[in-house]
Amino acid sequence: MANEANPLIALSDAMAEAVEKAGASTLLVEARRRMPASGIAYASDLVLTADHVVEREEDIRLVLPDGSQRSASLAGRDSGNDLALLRLSEAGLSPAQAAARPARVGQLALALGRPSTEGIQASLGVVSALGGPVRTGRGGLLEQYIRTDTIPYPGFSGGPLIDANGGVLGLNTSGLAHGGIALTIPVGLAWQVAEALRRHGRVRRGYLGIRSQPTALPAVQQQALGREQPSGLLLVGIEEGSPAMQAGLMVGDILVSLAGEPLTDPDDLLVRLAGEMVGQSVPLEVLRGGQPVKIAVRIGERK
């Protein structure tokens, strides 16, 4: 059987290429005692890793794919999503490339890690499920996650999940779910957090100053909205001086959308407010006396 004609050899070579490509952007991160971890080069001087592996803010040591060592400091952390951004004093990393398409269930996936100076390590599997939002064991709300049947070897936390072309599908961590189950933070979300950490050193979370509970929308109210939406958020309390009060929201209003995205339960609102909305004036749609009303609200920052 000629090699070119054997698809098994072609697949094997492609996977080795993928590991080599993504491995060039996968680093060893030493920021806690005993257990090593991995990180992904996000920019030429920035490394994204899992927050739970960063137990100190200074004296963080990185080992690059070529074996050279660098020291890094903490640029910012988002404990809720278990992500931390490290900054090198000098540039020189080759940034990882995101996959062309988001992860799909059934797709071949490889988990990479650099747990030691001996070289890159890998494990093969498939994308098993996509999920979210889910409340994390770290007090956050993870908008989306990927689950795979790859083996999370020791030291893989903070490393990339890649597709068979070497594109990054997400960042692997065993620190998000209870019981140390490995999850993958999708690359879109991970990059978004990395960008926020680069700019502000933290992820700014929006704040409205309301207490709400989900409430079913009767058919007549859905008709008034002009769309099918099974539920909204009934306002049961508004904080004094809050953005919600300044915008003129009232107890009894039913919030149905924020910035054009429907709100059907409190998690929807948390997810929407997690984006880069702080300081912006965004349209809020409420049902007041059964009729839809558009109100502009300037999103505050949760402290």
Place this chain on the structure above:
Amino acid sequence: MSQPTNPHDTGLPGALTDAAEEVVRRVQRSLVVLHNGRHGVGAGVIWSRSDGAGAYILTNYHVVAHGRQVRAALEDGSEIPTRLVATDEEIDLALLRIEQNGLPPAMVADSRQLRVGQLVLAVGHPWGQRGAVTAGLISGLSKAQTRGTRGEVEIIRSDVRLAPGNSGGPLVNASGAVVGINTMIVGGDQGIAIPSHVAQAFVEQATKG
């Protein structure tokens, strides 16, 4: 039992399956199951020998250790006695000899050319099932400390699922050539294999002169 006629698989998945089937069939022909009395069962690989008289079987030292009479079960079901030629406990390898001509030796790849991420298959005798196949990839290439004079030996890490009956059996690449001898499981989920170039050097040393 009547055989249902299977229409040939089509497309890339079908081609992959066909290729894997051919690789597995070839490797299974060079696999022997080693019975070591009450000391258990392991696997072995038929290793080529230049003079063509009889055959060598390469396996793990721990598969044949403590046994008085290790018997090799061949693919055709026959069971024949083996003779111990050489052992190297430090790298857990043993070479056996059987007086049977015409057995197909395994193809052997140069494991110094291995790359992390390459597809590998393990064929052995896990779960008491001869020739069972598990698949995965090369997880890592590293070195392990040894207790003997070498001090360290190169090892292959793979994420292939192994069971005790895989010991001494082949880890092969996508062309069906042996890249390593499956030797142990660490952490419950990582397979350790002795690279074929280390095994080849052991065989050459053992059969020299």
